[in-house]
Amino acid sequence: MNTAIRVIMTADGSHTLVNGDLEKSYHSVYGAWQESQRVYIELGLFPAFDRFAAEPINLFEMGFGSGLNALLTLREAERLQRPVHYVSIDTEPVPLAEARRLNYDQLLATTQLAALHEAPWNEAVAITPFFTLEKRQVSLQEFNTEHQFQLIYFDAFSPTSQPELWEVDMFSKLAGFLLPGGLLTTYCSKSIVQRAMRAAGLTVEKHSGPRHKRDVLRAVKN
Template sequence: MSTTIRVAMTADGSHTLVNGDFEKSYHSVYGALQESQRVYIELGLLPAFERFPANPITLFEMGFGSGLNALLTLREAEQHQRPVHYVAIDTDPVPSSETQQLNFDQLLGTHHLDALHEAPWNTVVAITPYFTLEKRQSRLQDFDTDQRFHLVYFDAFSPTSQPELWEADMFGKLAGFLLPGGLLTTYCSKSVVQRAMRTAGLTVEKHSGPHYKRNVLRAVKS
């Protein structure tokens, strides 16, 4: 792995990872856990459970990273006894020397973070009875699938670091992955991102963000 990654503490006591190439953190420095809980669980997963009550949830994550979003999703799947099939892509898997330092399990009272990171890539793995994981080592530009999703977690690095991932054609690709009524959530609420989503045919909603973040976005496929 060519990218240098290190572990850092955030303001709510949860860890994040820092990408040495971009000098960008994987999560908010004001609180990794509170950011993921707000953006991806409260605005994404829980509404998807309500919108699609009779279905196992299929979920796509752009950027597996630290595994925090997957761990929070697994916890909710177990608590609600709702099957979730979780597909995630990443180009640079984080080495175990860093993932084993992360304190997410201790904070959440879970014990699945190692299993999420140790699951082999490019195969489907049942982590628990309610959570299956499929990690693919791929760029979004190169990724394709016949699967269709109820929910997308869009957790790429910021538009200043990876502008090519925040353009209308990428959101158009993700819109094509979504089922009708499906949701896409992300932490970034910049006007250029909202315009790209609308150009891709998505309906954009602004919602209050976590601490020190005024707004975050949820997009809906009509």
């Protein structure tokens, strides 16, 4: 049976989705847009553009979800004219009816949210000249790829909801996907997550989070 998904408004005026089975929101209720902008764009995408200035960016996202992270990344790829190949996995894609209700295009002055959600799964699709989307309907445990990535957005549900995704073996797998100097960003800064990342051989950095979130994490593959 498909999970019940509903749309709610967050404190910064952007929508998020709520998973009815877990009763967990896809983004912070204090502000979906400001969380994604801080954690994934400011701490992930912009530094990756700087570190790998001469290369197209291969980016892996754990959890396509609402498509907000992808849309923000597409917007910056187009603005800066930097090619991004965006690979994202999800086991339960958001139904199109709910995705079409999200207000991200109005909020961000973009027009591509529908194209991101309507793009077929399990193949690469050029959404714009600078952004190619490759959505895979598969779990992280089963996902394998020949790509190596400069950047990973780790946006799974919390360790209390999906503890199996925050363990050492999962971060070891992700570290194997990263190129040397590659980055992994996530909203969760719990001590157990930091320990798992370090045990996987990653260097962990704490950074200030968005409003109502003191710390978030960025990990680096040395």
